[in-house]
Amino acid sequence: MIEHYSVPGSIAEAAQVLKHGPATIVAGGTDLAPQTASGARIFSSTLVNIRRIEELRGISISEGRCRIGATTTVSEILNSPLLATAVPVLTEAADHFASPQIRNAATLAGNLCNASPAGDMIIPLLLLDAQVELASWGDDSLSMRKVALADFFTGPGTTVLETGELLSAIEFAQPGDDFRAAFLKSGPRPALEISTVSMGVAGSIRQGTLHNARVAIGAVAPTPLRASATEAVLEGSTLSDELIEQAVEVARQEVSPIDDVRASAWYRKHLTGVFIRRLLTHVAGN
Numbered sequence: 286m287i288e289h290y291s292v293p294g295s296i297a298e299a300a301q302v303l304k305h306g307p308a309t310i311v312a313g314g315t316d317l318a319p320q321t322a323s324g325a326r327i328f329s330s331t332l333v334n335i336r337r338i339e340e341l342r343g344i345s346i347s348e349g350r351c352r353i354g355a356t357t358t359v360s361e362i363l364n365s366p367l368l369a370t371a372v373p374v375l376t377e378a379a380d381h382f383a384s385p386q387i388r389n390a391a392t393l394a395g396n397l398c399n400a401s402p403a404g405d406m407i408i409p410l411l412l413l414d415a416q417v418e419l420a421s422w423g424d425d426s427l428s429m430r431k432v433a434l435a436d437f438f439t440g441p442g443t444t445v446l447e448t449g450e451l452l453s454a455i456e457f458a459q460p461g462d463d464f465r466a467a468f469l470k471s472g473p474r475p476a477l478e479i480s481t482v483s484m485g486v487a488g489s490i491r492q493g494t495l496h497n498a499r500v501a502i503g504a505v506a507p508t509p510l511r512a513s514a515t516e517a518v519l520e521g522s523t524l525s526d527e528l529i530e531q532a533v534e535v536a537r538q539e540v541s542p543i544d545d546v547r548a549s550a551w552y553r554k555h556l557t558g559v560f561i562r563r564l565l566t567h568v569a570g571n
């Protein structure tokens with residue numbers, strides 16, 4: 286039963302409210318509304334609406350670092366000329382996300398904090414080695430810590446967020462000119478679909494060789510995954526047909542999908558192979 290409804294105007298104010306007992310943070314509500322309506326989740330006694338906190342919004346690039354505020358919506362990411370130029374793989378993932386109505390409400394931090402293994406915006410951010418900034422109220426001031434996104438998820442629906450903490454921003458280094466990345470997602474419908482498998486591949490191609498190889502896969506394990514064994518196969522190698530087939534085999538072994546209402550484990554493993562072949566062929570050709 287909700288007893289208090291708080292609409293803080295600053296991160297500090299929100300953190301002070303969160304410090305004083307159990308609270309549910311609401312941003313766009315696109316995960317929370319269906320979860321609470323179905324009874325899968327119940328609201329805490331205090332509801333904290335963070336949508337009016339101006340400091341939590343916006344996209345900027347300064348001194349080679351890109352910063353995206355927690356409540357930046359998926360539509361804002363999709364329509365950002367800055368991101369389209371600097372990090373097109375984020376725009377690409379936003380373009381595959383739900384419908385315009387959901388994208389207008391859904392926030393980037395909401396997608397991360399919901400911690401679904403199938404969260405679409407997580408995949409490009411894993412490729413970018415993103416960090417999340419977590420804010421809480423200390424003894425008498427705001428306290429911030431940063432966590433690598435790859436270490437943020439602990440299981441389906443769970444993260445390292447501690448009681449009283451709020452995700453305030455997402456940051457990553459602006460990729461260099463030779464950085465290439467691509468994203469793919471599959472579901473029974475082309476849009477408005479929770480991913481059956483999602484995948485991103487990235488790296489820098491120099492003289493035909495892939496460096497800093499990164500592979501991120503969603504919906505094939507309890508958390509979104511950086512596929513380190515597959516990355517090791519690709520690192521420093523020329524993307525020949527033989528190497529791509531070797532990466533297909535390693536990626537298929539590296540995932541541990543389950544059967545659920547959307548797809549069987551067998552199909553998810555199969556798609557993992559299909560997607561990595563397609564993405565590597567695409568990256569090799571660009």
Ligand SMILES: Cc1cc2nc3c(=O)[nH]c(=O)nc-3n(C[C@H](O)[C@H](O)[C@H](O)COP(=O)(O)OP(=O)(O)OC[C@H]3O[C@@H](n4cnc5c(N)ncnc54)[C@H](O)[C@@H]3O)c2cc1C
Binds near residue numbers: 383393
């Ligand atoms: C019809 C439909 C289609 C969808 N399609 C997709 C899709 O294609 N791809 C996809 O990935 N998802 C999809 N979703 C899921 C959802 O839209 C996203 O996960 C969205 O990004 C959640 O953001 P939100 O702002 O609505 O989060 P909310 O529902 O407000 O919150 C989600 C969770 O995060 C917590 N939270 C939110 N912000 C913060 C913060 N700053 N700090 C700490 N905790 C926080 C909340 O307490 C809650 O636990 C879909 C949902 C619907 C209803």
